[in-house]
Amino acid sequence: MQLWQAIALAVVQGLAEFLPISSSAHLILIPWLAQRFGHPFPEPGMAFDVALHVGTLIAVILYFIRDWVQLVLCGLGFRFPSGASEGDVEMHKRLFWYLVIATIPGGIVGFLFEHYIDEHMRSPKPIACLMIGVALVMWYAEYSSRLDRHIDRTTLGDAAFIGSAQALALFPGVSRSGATISAGLFRGMTREAAARFSFLLSTPLIAGAALKEVPKLLKAHHEAGVLDISVSTLAISVAVSAVVGFAVIAFLLQYLQTRTLKLFIYYRIAFGIVILLLAFLPLGSAR
8 A cells, every 4th residue: 555545544534533424434435436447546454444543542532631531530439620519520420431331332233243244234335325324314313403411411311322323333334423423412412512422432432443453463463474554654644543533523523513414414425326326337346
């Protein structure tokens, strides 16, 4: 893989990991589109996939580092900061454990169905259908939401519902943020509150995905003695993914304070239709 290709995919990962448009779909479909039009574009290997996830993990940790310190310390029974009110400490304690609970469905689904998803759900047609289908779900969430609950009013029911929605993000084309933000809207949360809970919830998910693959990568490197991509390219990819991801988190939290998800809904539908048309056209070969 050439450096410009790696940077392009790192930008895509940083954008699509947090925007509700599905990073896994784009990382699969961009090489497919390039090959469809006769331009060689190698599919990302395991090392590169790990690098991109590490980059977005760095982004979400850096952006929410103060939140996570407060959540973890309060969740474990400490008063932080020392001058915080009893109500504020209790709210952060409750939110921490709700995030823990919300992580469980994704872990279960990943453990049970990851192999099946990798084998059967990574081709353009099902991905395009999910892009369009989830866009319609996002539209209905926008249409039906009360938008009257902030993150400090999160409940156990919210955590279970949003966590279950996050589990669906293992399917390429769904979008983790798209599924979880929509779930938050269905529960009556404001767009900004739903996005903030979504991004906080993404931290253990992205960390788990990265940590799961690192041992495999180290084992493969030890046995073969080589990586499928250069170390310098990996480092640049991590940095680009992290910088873009950090900027996107800041942008979307600000954007959703005053605007809707319609821009992303329209994009998903248009992109999905284009992919379906290209998949059925008799031009070149498609997977």
